[in-house]
Amino acid sequence: NAGVMQNPRHLVRRRGQEARLRCSPMKGHSHVYWYRQLPEEGLKFMVYLQKENIIDESGMPKERFSAEFPKEGPSILRIQQVVRGDSAAYFCASSRTGGNEQFFGPGTRLTVL
């Protein structure tokens, strides 16, 4: 049973470009969570999704960031018009249901030049 998959593992973008981060949850998991780890800072919650629904986006920046988890395919975290401050490690976690163990992917390290 493969774990949580994230791709790409590393992503380099220039300021103003778009970044798309993908997350495939573990088999049988329908809940996905995105977290961000800024350099020298802790891990912060961004958004919680179930299939086709955003449950909690209280940690998402108000502008430029969006997330989706379609019926088919991976969850996508999209960052438009990236700025240097977006450089961070973005982690996805999945769980079978809410309140169950959250298993994390390896992360995508975004560098904005």
Added chain:
Amino acid sequence: SQELEQSPQSLIVQEGKNLTINCTSSKTLYGLYWYKQKYGEGLIFLMMLQKGGEEKSHEKITAKLDEKKQQSSLHITASQPSHAGIYLCGGEAAGNKLTFGGGTRVLVKP
């Protein structure tokens, strides 16, 4: 808002010695998670505690949650170099999202 405090921030232990990491929440938790992260890598799930007074062990790692479900400790017995890394506690207060402590960096000296 919920906050999680971890202590100590960093720890250097001699191989073979025991170590303990503490995690304190400002609110009562539904669940308390422990993860290990190696520098530049993802989080490895260690244990999840949900019941007051619960204690779980896996190999040489033991985690406990107090009766009030606000404090947890992670104890490693007879530490080995493979135990080196950053240990993170994550608390679930409501809504399934996790709030994390600042992490504890563990270095095991051979």
